[in-house]
Amino acid sequence: MAELKTKKIRQMSEKDIETKLQELRLELAKELAASEIGTVKNPGRIGHIKKTIARILTVKAEIGGVLKK
Numbered sequence: 001m002a003e004l005k006t007k008k009i010r011q012m013s014e015k016d017i018e019t020k021l022q023e024l025r026l027e028l029a030k031e032l033a034a035s036e037i038g039t040v041k042n043p044g045r046i047g048h049i050k051k052t053i054a055r056i057l058t059v060k061a062e063i064g065g066v067l068k069k
Contacts, residue, residue, distance in 0.1 A: 004052050009059045
């Protein structure tokens with residue numbers, strides 16, 4: 001999966017953002033489980049997924065803040 005940049009996240013609809021967030025959380029859970037049993041192929045991927053989730057949550061907060069004002 002290619003890195004999801006903030007600019008691209010802002011261009012997505014709210015439904016797409018929610019879907020992507022759910023997908024990433026599921027993927028993170030799978031990667032963490034794989035790391036526990038020692039079968040993870042790319043340990044750096046976990047950090048990458050966490051950062052992407054944080055980007056999505058930040059954009060969601062920004063959008064929510066704009067809509068609430």
